[in-house]
Structures are given as C-alpha cells and as structure tokens.
Amino acid sequence: MIDSKALAEFFGSATLLLAVVGSSFMAEQLTKDSAIALLINAMVTAAVLALIIRSAVNLSGAHFNPVVTLTALLLGKIRSFEALIYLIAQFFGSIFGVLLANLMFTEVAFSNSSIQRSGAAQLLGEVIATTGLVFIAFSARKKHVWKLIPLWIFGAYFFTVSTSFANPAVTLARFFTEAPAGIAGSSLPGFIAAQLLGALLVLAVLRKRDRISR
Known part of the structure; x- marks a missing residue:
C-alpha cells in the first residue's frame, strides 16, 4: 500500500510541475503580455491541480506538498x-516534472534559474x-478539497x-529551469x-481548535 501511495505522490507531483513549468x-x-502569461500559468496550474487531487485523494490523500x-x-x-x-516521492517527483518540461521546451534536462525572488513582500506572500x-x-x-485548493492557488497567483509557490518541493524543483x-x-x-x-501557523490554529472541541 505504501508503494501505491508513494507512486501517487511521485506522479502527482511530477504532473503538477510539468503543468507549472510547461x-x-x-x-x-x-x-x-505578462498579465496574460500569468493568467495562462495560473489557469493551467489550477486545472491540473484539481485533476490530480481528485484522482489521488482516496489513494494517498493527494498531499503533493511537504x-x-x-x-x-x-x-x-x-x-x-x-x-x-511521501516527502521523498514529492521532491523527486517535482524534479522529474521539471525535467520533462525542460526537455520539451529547451531540449536541456536541467539548468539553474537566475530569477531573484527576495524581499519581505515576497516572503509575506509565501506565508x-x-x-x-x-x-x-x-x-x-474531503470531498470538496479538490475544488477549493485549486481555487485558492489560482487566486493566490x-x-x-510571490505568485504563490506554497510548496517546498515545487520551490526547489523550480530552481532547475530557465522558465519564467x-x-x-x-x-x-x-x-x-x-x-x-x-x-506552523495553521498547525497552531488546528491544535487550539482541537483542544477547544474536546
């Protein structure tokens, strides 16, 4: 069962990064037009995210995110x-997805991004x-997660x-591409x-909520 869950996390993460970078x-x-480009990126990411969550939620829980x-x-x-x-599958799956996108569009498996994303505003956006x-x-x-998370990510773009990376595996993998x-x-x-x-902020809220409900 662990094998099937790991495969779901690997291929789900790979598909997500293929969508984001591709x-x-x-x-x-x-x-x-940067606005249209961002809209394309956001729509594709949200659509694919909905599909992979819906497909894997009853198998691995569809985490795809460390x-x-x-x-x-x-x-x-x-x-x-x-x-x-799960963590291993997510990180390696994400990098594999970037590799596929790079090969399709540049014919180079990996390269290193030089796009700086720094400053307090960027970090606040990620929080x-x-x-x-x-x-x-x-x-x-659970039955609504596949719709709600993609809507959130689409809006957060x-x-x-920061255009909503919101995922350490996604963030690391996106270092290995020259894509925007x-x-x-x-x-x-x-x-x-x-x-x-x-x-951690959400964890604190959830733990407090659980204590109150007991």
Whole structure:
C-alpha cells in the first residue's frame, strides 16, 4: 500500500510541475503580455491541480506538498515512515516534472534559474499562500478539497506578489529551469522558511481548535 501511495505522490507531483513549468514556457512563447502569461500559468496550474487531487485523494490523500505531509505528521494523521516516503516521492517527483518540461521546451534536462525572488513582500506572500492552502487542506471536507485548493492557488497567483509557490518541493524543483516560473538558488531558503512558517501557523490554529472541541 505504501508503494501505491508513494507512486501517487511521485506522479502527482511530477504532473503538477510539468503543468507549472510547461505552461510557463508556453505562455512565454505565445505572448509578451505578462498579465496574460500569468493568467495562462495560473489557469493551467489550477486545472491540473484539481485533476490530480481528485484522482489521488482516496489513494494517498493527494498531499503533493511537504508542508501538508509534515502538518499531517504533527497532527498524528500519518506515520513517520509513511511521511518520509511521501516527502521523498514529492521532491523527486517535482524534479522529474521539471525535467520533462525542460526537455520539451529547451531540449536541456536541467539548468539553474537566475530569477531573484527576495524581499519581505515576497516572503509575506509565501506565508499567506501557504497558510491558506494548508488550512483548506485540513479544514475543508474531503470531498470538496479538490475544488477549493485549486481555487485558492489560482487566486493566490494574483493576490500574492510571490505568485504563490506554497510548496517546498515545487520551490526547489523550480530552481532547475530557465522558465519564467523559475527561482534563483539564493531565494530558496527564504521561500521554504516562509512556507514552513505558514504551515506552523495553521498547525497552531488546528491544535487550539482541537483542544477547544474536546
């Protein structure tokens, strides 16, 4: 059962990054209008996210995100070994998805992004985007998660200055591409720290809610 869950997390993460990076490359080719390019990227990402969550939610829980997995672990909803397998699958799956997108659009498997995403505003955007995502993941009814999370991410593409990475595996993987969706290596620590902070804020709220409801 662990094998099937790990495969679901791997291929789901790969598909998500293929959508994020591939649509970023395609949008760059189709238009010079940055607003339209962002809209294309956001729509494709949200659509694919809805599909992979709907497809895997009853198999692996459709985490596809280390902060979701770590929050589940700290809430006692998943075992430590299972969480480790999920994390490995998510990171390697995300990198594999970027590899596929790179090969399609540049014929080079990996390259390093030079797009700087730094500053307090960017980090605040990541805290907000991640907080919303994790809160929905653990507060919404399971049957609605596949609709609500993509809607949140679609909106967060536009109302956060960081364009809503909200996922450490996604963030790391996007370092390995020259697509407009990329992120420079020097920006990785801040983004990932902000995402972890967002998850911790939700964890604190959920634990307090559980104590009150007892």
